[in-house]
Amino acid sequence: MRVCVVGAGLIGGSLGLALRGHQSIESVVGLGRRAEPLKRGVDIGALDDWHLDPSKALAEIDVVVLGVPLGAIAEVLRWIAPHLPDNAIVTDVGSAKGCVVNDVTAVFGQMLSTFVPAHPIAGTEHSGIDAAVADLFVNRRVILTPTAATSEKATAIVHQLWALAGASVVEMSVDNHDRMLAMTSHLPHMLAFGLVDLLAGATDHEEMLRYAAGGFRDFTRIASSDPVMWRDICLGNQAALLEALAAYRADLEVLSEAVAQADGQALEAIFTRAKNTRDAYRHWFET
């Protein structure tokens, strides 16, 4: 397979590192808007070559992986569309899927049979090619959300690509993905950003942060994530995220009322159920 990664950042660079060297991967070429991160991609071994011109990068390519933020997907699709070889498979790594399907449909006039929406459930709060690591996807899940239009062959090839990177690949519907990820990823990022922003607005925040410890560190690590990427995810998964925020707001009301009523029994019951759930499933998300 000859692979082109558009946007060699954390995810695109890590995929290049993971794929290069496999027998079935002939080359990984980078395409982007700036030379510097692409040159760096070659230096660190994530890319064989790089281009700023899609006609050069996409010549004789089998699979194109869009590693750009969700807000750039439509623009990048318009950029590469005239240069895509016939039958080239296109996939993405975006954290929300409905918006990607909408972008593909808007740019091409229909959902392409050769487009496989995908989302690696792996990452860090760091961005850019220098944050890329070869084992980012090892034993991590990658969710493919093929639509009714997606060909089985295209899905199988993207499946194979992620398996080569060490990931465990699953398939689900676009709606299911967006609803679940809203709860498990997008909502927690909202809470972390919101909490740190709340503190930032306090006049004595320096004093408060001096006394912050492990709990604050664990809860807010993801508030160091890239603001542009997260702006795009919130807007891209707007409906599901609004539902998750409403559910959480209702939950906070229950907690708030229990505190106001000094209802220790209610608090303990909620905390016990939460602890039991987290303890029972920790092996799935703690490595």
Ligand code: NAP
């Ligand atoms: P990143 O490290 O910031 O890399 C983004 C890459 O996209 C950079 O190479 C950037 O190029 C390029 N880019 C941005 N806008 C572009 C445009 N308009 N045209 C062409 N290239 C453009 O981001 P990332 O963390 O890899 O995230 C990329 C995607 O992966 C996002 O869709 C995100 O939702 C998804 N994702 C992220 C994580 C995570 O934990 N980070 C996890 C799973 C999925 P420049 O260097 O020129 O800016």
